[in-house]
Amino acid sequence: MNDSINEKEIQKKVRREAFKRNWLLFRQSTLGMIGLGIVFFFFILAILQPILFLTGAWNEAVYHPVVGYEEIKVNLLVVECPDEYPTEKYESSNACPGDGEITQRQIYNPNINPEVGDIHVALLQPSPPSARHLLGTDSLGRDIFSQIMEGSQVAFLLGLLSAIIGVSISTILGTIAAFYGGRVDAYLMRQSDLVLMLPSLPLLFIISAFAELKIWHLAIVLGVIGGLGGSVITIKSQALQVKVKPFVDSARITGGSNMTILFSHILPNVAPLALLFMVFSVTGAIASESILSFLGLLNIEMSWGIMIYLSQTDGYIFSGMAYWWLILPAGLAVTFLAGGFYLVGRGLDDVFNPRLRKR
Amino acid sequence: MKKNVIEVKNLEKYFEVNSGFLNRNKSIVKAVDNISFDIPLGESLGLVGQSGCGKTTTARSLCLLDQKTNGEVKFYNTETQEMDDIDNFDDANLKKFRRNIQMIFQDPYESLNPRWTIKDIILEPLNIHNIGTLNDREEAVKEILTTVGLTPPENYMPRYPHELSGGQRQRVSIARTLVMKPKFVVCDEPTSMLDVSIRISIMDLMLNLAKDLEVSYLYITHDLAVARYMCNRIAVMFNGKIVEIAETEELLKNPIHPYTKRLISSIPVPDPQYQRQEYELNYDELDEIIKNNPDDDMVDIGGNHYIATHDVKDSLY
């Protein structure tokens, strides 16, 4: 047998075992598994939309979340309440004591003045969920379900991009602060304090009011604000713990340079904590995006926040549960995906934090 | 005349301690206070004392982890066969010099980087000093793993430290230390966290390697029984000073300094029949005496047995 092949095989086995052990630990955490399920569900939604378009299962003209449009027409007979004839036309069919179908729109439309007995062609938008449109359509006749799918693409893109940017910044700065100490440390810590003190949401309002933020602009802004803030302090404290470990001393005795120690000893050992931060900060990024979109401050075509924003500007948000499909799906999606990432973080915490491990 | 691997003269290490409002009160703690010793090539010196007496600080100063405050430290140069003062090194020489000195730590769970494989851990010194080709380095790793008893090496090289037991990890530490073939290794209680049964095999391994590779150890421990097993000579440290230094058997049979006597009388003996000698010591008095004799020196009382002079003229004696 060749030795090197033998070694490679063991290496593979070791990696597989390590993965299996971590996966076992993660599986112990029920919350983590629920979170992972939720994230996976939305991930499927996000990648399903282009597949549906490509395979032709969906017609882009009808189902496109931004430009797809469907006219739903209904033939309505204008009636009056037979019991109180002749009388004023009622505002809604509920208010009519007798049988009959009256829609508010056509009657109060100043251009149409229908007589009793007319058959009137009405546009029914937003239309409630049906077999054709699983979650109904919005006030423009666009499919809500495809908007949810598009929204999850946006959420994943924004969440992960901003988390990666933020965590890279805070890991590098935190490690540098811990390693060099002194003035560098003091400067970086004051900077974090400053960013922590700034109220981040109002700051985002101002930034997005002045600049037309696209999704990746927002990801960068969120990443930088998150990366300079409190996570630098936490990563620094972790790096400080690693810095005084004997293996760092032993690298130093051997003559390892600062860069060697920084990049090959300290960074790999703060990486698990950084990963944890990353997962948690996805939650924050998704929530921030929804808030900014809801206020109409972003230059994005479609996202979950935009969906709620539209239902708000059209006034449906005030009609209680009558137009639930305009608000609930988007609202729940934001809540669930943000919460899902948070739960995955909790599960990872169980893997990385030996204190909490069940023995 | 036998060559020394290290000569330490009047080594001092002070720490500044800030206290009070806005750190206005500064006081100096003498962690290591004027100590001197030599270690001949291939021999081992045990440094014994209670925790906080300055053993580890001495070790860190010798390994250049902390800058010493005062004193002279000379190392044996394997090329010129002469003693080099470490204060005279420039950066390039310093890096070269670091090949010859290594340290083994107490805690086998903290002294190996948990994110590295065993192979990477042992390769590190070779990589830092850029020794040989990549193949040479890998061969060296295999060889040293075999030497420390982790066979077959291919089975251990791709593993991570947490997959090994405490004893195996300490073997890896020793392998990493010795892969550069250093002349001087500082051991900071390398066996105190291991089980009794494993402890002996590690100590035997270190003794055998010392013989084969001509390594000298500075062996730090609080256990005289371990020091006796490992070392040719023992130095007893108390409050930052070496109070007695002698050949191992001589020190145990004929202790002179009161602190040494107290230390020896407090070691339990694995024999139910044996009655230990009682020896009481007033620490405050000893502290006082040491404080009042700041400039004392070590005197030879014959047979390479040195004691701190504050004893000779005092009632404790």
Added chain:
Amino acid sequence: MSKTVLKVENLNMHYETIAGNVSAVRDVSFELKEGESFGLVGESGCGKTSVAMSLLQLQADNAKISSGSIKLNDEELVTKTEKELRKIRWKGISIVFQGAMNAWNPVVKIGEQIREAIREHYPNNSKEENSEKIKKLFDIVGLEHSIMNRFPHELSGGMKQRAVIALALSCDPKVLIADEPTTALDVVIQDQILKEISKVQELLGLSLIYISHDIAVIAEMTSNMAVMYAGSIVEMGKTSEIFSNPRHAYTKLLLESTPSIVGEKKKLRSLDGEPPSLIGDIKGCTFSPRCPEPSDSCKNQSLEMGLIEAAPDHFVDQCCVECV
């Protein structure tokens, strides 16, 4: 003939973990007589501490006692409820933990913490009575009375450990368990604490269970001892008898691997290999893989483990009798 205070019979305890059940204590039986000092020795993970925790019924949540009995003065402890146990714990059996000196509440004075423990068990005592009692305890363990009014951080490690012993004695226990009370202490302080424990034991007529990995300490502290390996007792008897005439291969190796500062400097023997995994079913002799000269019955694992009386009052695991 003094009477038996504590009797442990066929105690089995396991931990439930992800990887499976870990049998930490396997078929352990021993007796403790009044005023006797009993040593438990073995390497880490051999189940010493698990035995101590079972005696106090303080085991971790995932630990289950599957069978066996623990009798304190003929009172069965295994079947008792948590409430009943609380009465027995400090009063019947008390313990000095490994590293117990770091378990003091940092913001409460030492005296107050001990008083609290006494109040739990003697609710009718007056404050003065309790204070008197603490002073008496401090005299016994060699602490000044003023330490009652100090906070834990003001004391040195040795003083804190003495105070822990005073706390353990505060409710007049019959049995004191000392679980490595001197690890992490310096040799000189260890020496003082050991002397203190011996003195206290003699003075109060306590039964002592001393747990340690260091057979030198066991040799000094105990009259009887048991050697544990992989969850079971492999040899048990008088300390002097075991030291002069060890019969189990593991005991022999343990004795020959301990360095000493007296006598001739001799080559020590090392014990290779690792202790066995205790997960799942265990068959035959657990020590045979590391045994330097295993007998045939050991190698083919035909014998089950179990103590037999090899000499009067000297019990050895039957797998290893042939090795003698």
